[in-house]
Amino acid sequence: MAALALTASEIQELAETLPAWSLVDGRLQRQFRFADFCEAFGFMTQVALVAERLDHHPEWSNVWNRVTIALTTHDIGGLSTLDVELARRIDALAA
DSSP states (O other): OOOOBOOHHHHHHHHHHSTTOEEETTEEEEEEEOSSHHHHHHHHHHHHHHHHHHTOOOEEEEETTEEEEEEOBTTTTBOBHHHHHHHHHHHHHHO
């Protein structure tokens, strides 16, 4: 899947299409909370497998039961269709 840069109007629509995500410093960002570290780490493992299949990897951090994920496409210097697709797949894993 090739990364296509999002237009300004597509970026504005993200609040509706990905309501759990926030636009922070030009990146899509979301924080997840889990029961404990093992559950958080298991979630990260699932996301890693999806990211590898898409060949699009998140910026993320984990502190005990919290996972924070930020998405951007460095090759294009902003948000792309890959970020939206990965965010959707991450949401599906978290559901």
